[in-house]
Amino acid sequence: MIIYDLARKAKTGYKQYLKQRAGRFLSPVRRIERVAPLTGKRYVAMTFDDGPCAMPPNPNNTAASLTGHILDVLKKYNAKGTFDVIGTTENNYPDVAGKEGSFTWGGVRYDHYPDINTDKLAGVKNQPDLAERIIGEGHEITNHGYAHILFGKIRLIYGKRACFDNIHEVISDLKKLDELVQKYYKHKIRAGRPPHYVDRTRDGHSAYDAYRYMNYQYLAASFDGGGWLVSDYEKEVSNMIRPLEAALKADPDALSGQIIFQKDGCNMARRTPVADALDKQLELLTEKGYSVITVSELLELSPFEDTGDTEPVFEYARELINAGFCVAYRNNTLQPDRIANFGELVMMSVLPAKLHREFCDYVDGNFHAPQESEQIAKAYGITPAHPYFHAFPVAVRDGLLKPGNPDGLDANTPVTSGILIKYLTRINPDIRIDVSSSGPLTRRVVTENLARALLKI
Numbered sequence: 001m002i003i004y005d006l007a008r009k010a011k012t013g014y015k016q017y018l019k020q021r022a023g024r025f026l027s028p029v030r031r032i033e034r035v036a037p038l039t040g041k042r043y044v045a046m047t048f049d050d051g052p053c054a055m056p057p058n059p060n061n062t063a064a065s066l067t068g069h070i071l072d073v074l075k076k077y078n079a080k081g082t083f084d085v086i087g088t089t090e091n092n093y094p095d096v097a098g099k100e101g102s103f104t105w106g107g108v109r110y111d112h113y114p115d116i117n118t119d120k121l122a123g124v125k126n127q128p129d130l131a132e133r134i135i136g137e138g139h140e141i142t143n144h145g146y147a148h149i150l151f152g153k154i155r156l157i158y159g160k161r162a163c164f165d166n167i168h169e170v171i172s173d174l175k176k177l178d179e180l181v182q183k184y185y186k187h188k189i190r191a192g193r194p195p196h197y198v199d200r201t202r203d204g205h206s207a208y209d210a211y212r213y214m215n216y217q218y219l220a221a222s223f224d225g226g227g228w229l230v231s232d233y234e235k236e237v238s239n240m241i242r243p244l245e246a247a248l249k250a251d252p253d254a255l256s257g258q259i260i261f262q263k264d265g266c267n268m269a270r271r272t273p274v275a276d277a278l279d280k281q282l283e284l285l286t287e288k289g290y291s292v293i294t295v296s297e298l299l300e301l302s303p304f305e306d307t308g309d310t311e312p313v314f315e316y317a318r319e320l321i322n323a324g325f326c327v328a329y330r331n332n333t334l335q336p337d338r339i340a341n342f343g344e345l346v347m348m349s350v351l352p353a354k355l356h357r358e359f360c361d362y363v364d365g366n367f368h369a370p371q372e373s374e375q376i377a378k379a380y381g382i383t384p385a386h387p388y389f390h391a392f393p394v395a396v397r398d399g400l401l402k403p404g405n406p407d408g409l410d411a412n413t414p415v416t417s418g419i420l421i422k423y424l425t426r427i428n429p430d431i432r433i434d435v436s437s438s439g440p441l442t443r444r445v446v447t448e449n450l451a452r453a454l455l456k457i
Ligand SMILES: [Zn+2]
Pocket: 049, 050, 144, 148, 195, 196
């Protein structure tokens, strides 16, 4: 197991680096790990990956199917889950099973759910009754990839693994599942989680680009529900209960705003401890007054990781983000004390549907922008690789910016009251701006005034 431990450590370090980097630019796609707790109420979300799964729980539960059992237990506690489903792994062949208890247990080249050669027992495509039940009982479905194929390579652990060649293949895989769920179950998917959290595509793009195209949020998690690490069965079950119990005992608010990761499938030893642990987990949470709600419900109540409802800017930012505007950084922080720059102001203010269209056209055009858009952005010092590139042509077309940049601003210029007043008056001529400082303004001030201008609140 040493190689796996090392790999896991390397992965954790890399994840921290990515997280830091993710705090630098605003993004329509936010990585949702957890959200700020709300005053006076405890909310938590639970995600279940790799299902729906019609295989019976293993080894000692009498339920007909794992997902059916999870749904029964959730119902008992009036809890709502987020099922991070797949389409099917039935086409992931030729393949052979790897070593039992290793990452390749279910296949060397691909993942297979619930197991190799029994692919028809899992996934929305072949388990329509379970998908129907999930949605019918008020749970949420998110997109874990139609075929659960890696978005890109990770050589250390997944060296022999097949992966998509480019982002267009990733998007078409995501679309396939999205359209299936939309067409047959009338359920709009709002988030996705990449298989094994592999973010980079082989052609240098990322899961964020794919999710932006799909209009999704990036579904992560903050609390490991456990059970995927193999030991003996009783220990696997208690590994799913004890950490949760200890956390709640130390601080009853510990799970507030968190997203718990679980599996709607087997661990590496083909067992399903979640079947025997879930009831106790929900009992513990219920005892402490938690409401278990879907990730989308959680995000509507508390959208940001760093800013909760005790902050005055919270309501303004929440209204903006619920209307689809791009307000938060990629790591889902608001950073209200940070100085706002002009690129952010433009990015936050353009109409979401137009910004989305601009981006999709760019991806569909194989990452080439029309010359006209390039020229508009260039005047503001923005290249097509810049995360705010797409906002500039939209802002010029909508009259928020003057072509040719007569004011000599660029994306990094700090926003002052003079810049803000001039810009917001173009959005809403009646706006009364509440700015006392003459120096650079914080994101708090910019966000509040932008919400007043855009939403007239
Ligand atoms: Zn998975």
